Amino acid sequence: MSESHALKADIAADDDLVTPGRTGWQRFESTLYGAGSIVVLLLVWEIVPHLITISAGTKLFFTTPSQIGGTLWTMFATGTIWKPLGVSASGFSLGLVLAIAVGLPLGVLIGRSRTLNAMFDPFITAFNATPRLVFLPLLMLWFGLGLGSKVVIVFIGALFPILINTYEGVRNTDRVLVNVVRSFGASEWDVARLVVVPNAMPYIIAGLRLAIGRAVLGVVVAEFFGSESGLGVMMVQAAGRYQVAVVFAGLIVFAALSLAMTALVQILENRLSRWRPQHAGNE
Amino acid sequence: MTDDAAPHISFATRHRKVLLGGFSVAIFFIAWQATFLFVPFNPLFISKPNLILDSFVEMLFSGDLLHDLAVSGVPFLYGFTAAVVVGVSVGVVMGWRVRVGYALDPLMTVFYASPLVALAPLVIVFFGVGVSGKAIIIFLLSVFPFIFNTAAGVRAIDRLLINVVRSMGGTEKDLYLKVIVPGVLPYIVAGARIAVGRGLIGILVGEFFAASEGIGYAIARFGDLFALDKMFACILAIMIIAVVLTEGIRWAERAAFPWRIGQ
Structure with a gap:
């Protein structure tokens, strides 16, 4: 059945994001790493213009x-x-x-x-x-x-x-x-x-x-x-x-x-x- | 389908699904054509199947259609190839290294959940309306299915199988060829099926915005010119390509990974 395939693949794409059965420490660790990577990305993005000089042309596109x-x-x-x-x-x-x-x-x-x-x-x-x-x-x-x-x-x-x-x-x-x-x-x-x-x-x-x-x-x-x-x-x-x-x-x-x-x-x-x-x- | 096609069952029963499907498609087009026997036909508003077919054939043989498709195909190929390469590598690392998975999963989910198409105007302004701008939009849209599906595939590999290959004295090469690749490949192909649709959206968005040729541009231009028969012909071309690509991948999945059916 062709539709069932599409359905399962589509669901898999969403539901595989959640891995079941974590212990308390693992859950803490995963939250820590997950939040950490987002914070690091935002920080790096924020300080890039302070570290390197961006040309005026590129600056137009930068935020x-x-x-x-x-x-x-x-x-x-x-x-x-x-x-x-x-x-x-x-x-x-x-x-x-x-x-x-x-x-x-x-x-x-x-x-x-x-x-x-x-x-x-x-x-x-x-x-x-x-x-x-x-x-x-x-x-x-x-x-x-x-x-x-x-x-x-x-x-x-x-x-x-x-x-x-x-x-x-x-x-x-x-x-x-x-x-x-x-x-x-x-x-x-x-x-x-x-x-x-x-x-x-x-x-x-x-x-x-x-x-x-x-x-x-x-x-x-x-x-x-x-x-x-x-x-x-x-x-x-x-x-x-x-x-x-x-x-x-x-x-x-x-x-x-x-x-x-x-x-x-x-x-x-x-x-x-x-x-x-x-x-x-x-x- | 669960019904067994025993040999004594009549032709009509055996092919019931295909026959009914073909019948309804035929009815649809006949009804479309026949409506204009009773309703006044306004070519600026709607077209008729026979006119669409004429335009389709004409554009196919004049080479216009193939030219536009080729123009759109180039950025699609670049963007999609980059998405495969980047997506599979990131996915493998995310699936294999648990902590990398922890770190990247939420970030990637945020990207995947946000409508990245919304960045298209920015990408176009930055990279221009040529191949690179479109390729980047296609890449952005189609990379995430590859990342998530590859990571899921790597995580789903049975560790026992790896240990067995190692215990039996298998080399790293055996490990990859006999366990890892056959385990992950079905997931990647399933990801490709989702990514193809998103990539096609990328092409259309890129070309609706600003382009001078390409299939998306052709659809938008024929719409502006009220050349509805030609516009429908281009839409038909996209539909054929989309169905062939998705159903082709689905068929390849069934042929290449028969053990995955029903999973």
Whole structure:
């Protein structure tokens, strides 16, 4: 099954970052080294301009962590960040909500029906392999330079991880459970509600996590090429004016947005998988 | 698929999936074409499959398409090769030396999680719109899957196997050829599959921004010119390449590492 491969590889790329079973000292050591390397990198970056003289030309492209921090602080203190951030965030959330609203039911449907699966498979494979960015110029023609094209590009970016993971989770549902519920007279809707979706939840959550990354990417590129306002627009304009610190500040805000959303999904996951017996022992 | 294809099962049942898939694709294109029998056709807004096919064939034989693809292929090759070399080496060290792993894991995670595409305007301003700027964007986007997957592959190597080879008097060469490379390679190839998609994004971003030729530039320009049939033809070309690359790697994985199937 081709999709299962994609799913596992995608999950592996995220989940292999966590190595289980560390002792207390090892955990301390890993935190120490991990935080240490980040601090060292920032320090080196900060003092490089003091150690070597940078030519005036290169200086235009150079910034330091303190300048980036200062820029971020000013943007939040003066409130100039809120408007572009609001524009970006609304595009992001609308697209993501749409992707969930379409991807989840469609994933359940093609997971439950072999015929539908076979009919949708060529489209899913083709669109999932293609970088959705190719459609951006087309979407700009169709939906204009505003919110519309941004929402659609976020939507098609986030749709496939959710769709494929939901499908995969539904396919892995225990047949016995489905048959039991059916024997008690459950309709297909009941089967989905009581057995299939709760069982697929870990897959759906993993898909959601991937989708957040894709959605942020969608917002960034949509604003780079086809928008009038938003964080991405701010960054492109800043790059044109050699305000490198602003570009990095924008990058940090985008990264923070994606991390905050991922943390939210993590909370959701913990809440939704509380009933799972094997989950109680962990964490 | 779990269903066993026993010889007595009819052709239609055996190839049900392929037949249904082909059927739905055919229906899709026929419906697309047929819609304009009833709806007025506006070539500035949408195209028709027959026009797209005509443009595709025309651009293919005039050499325009191949030229643009070649122009885009060069930075892709540079950036992707650099990503393989750097990513695999960093990944091996991160996987092999525990403390290096501790030190680099959070840092790399931060980079991997942040939308590095956002640095594209800066890279373009700094390195220009030529091959180097695009290659660097592609490198930045595609290096991290290699790092993480290689590190995971090295960590997953069974220490017992290493000890066995050593006990049996195997040399370092045996160790590498018989244990380490076969163990890590599937992970690297799986990383390559993810990296290809990200690399293609890199090309498109680089060329949408500023370029004078290349497939991404062609798509953006035909969009600006409202030449939708040509634009769809270029999109079709990218789709074909993306599917061939990803499915090709997937096929190679299945052929070369059959023991990985189902893992």
